[in-house]
Amino acid sequence: MSKKESTIFGVYPVLEAIKSEVVFDKVYVQKDLSNPKVDSSLATLEKDGVTINYVPIEKLNRLTKGNHQGIVAITSPISFYSLESIVEKTLASKEDATFLILDQISDVRNFGAILRTAECTGVDAVIIQKKGGAPVSGDTVKTSAGAIFNIPICKVDHIKDAIFYMQASGITTIAATEKAENSIYHTDFKKPIAIIMGSEGKGVSKSVLNLIDEQASLPLLGEINSLNVSVACGAFLYEMVRQRSL
Structure with a gap:
């Protein structure tokens, strides 16, 4: 590699x-x-x-x-993994498998920052779509602080296919969206999960939101109605860490 x-x-x-x-x-x-x-x-x-x-x-x-x-x-600076093999291997060895699905994240700095946080919080694999997302490049390596080499990345033709496969494998899919009624603090992360983070401009696409099992939001107490996607992703992942450490 x-x-x-x-x-x-x-x-x-x-x-x-x-x-x-x-x-x-x-x-x-x-x-x-x-x-x-x-x-x-x-x-x-x-x-x-x-x-x-x-x-x-x-x-x-x-x-x-x-x-x-x-x-x-x-x-590409890395090789990609098969989604099916990673999911099968992870579920066979862990009770609390965690996957991160990125729905059209386009900014390479956000992508790298997300990979860094995902690696630090024990995410088992990151799933991206083959077309439309941020490139896996030298800039990604730099912004991830090298974390890209320590976490499997799977490329799929369509995000929806990954979601269907996760659900068929007994993994609960949770979309991050400010429109959700439940906050992350009322969401159960102590089970096999796949967290879906949306693009910088549009968030998780409507077609994807119609497929997932649960939605969760972050409390926003100021005037601005959204967070940077890499920051939001960090909050989700560390809430997961917090719940599982109790």
Whole structure:
């Protein structure tokens, strides 16, 4: 498992990296590029949920000074885990399994801070969606203070699929939302749980809220009606720690 991201550029190097099952975070492709080999490789990457960015050649020139041939790939600093294997393994060994599902967290600093808190509070795995969330990059490594290497991260096609799987496995899903009637202090965290945290702007999506088992909120006593998602996540996780330590 590498501890930093790296850049691969050029058609054949990228193709070879794909064949070698290198884990990519994102790929930049020159706009209007016409190359059958590149098209084939992009189709493979898209199936794996890799973000493809179509950009002007000037962007590629800034990313690397080499002969990029219209394609630059950024590798991920970590390998990802299978959701099914992590859940099965955790439930077999713990009575109070804890999972964290991130619904479209987009800010890399929030993502890194959440990973750091999750690792410190004993979360068993973090689940993210393949598309639409913050990248798993060198910046994530930095903001997580290295915690990213100590906690399994699972990528799924859709958050809903992860929720259905958790529920089928006997795990209670709890969404963090200011609209909930129950606060975290009236929510039972002493059981196998999966906490769902929403995006910075919209929170947990309505379609996800319709699926989960419970909702919980944080008391807000000031004029502002929401907290930064990484701060809110920390409050949820440490309430869980508090209850389980009693």
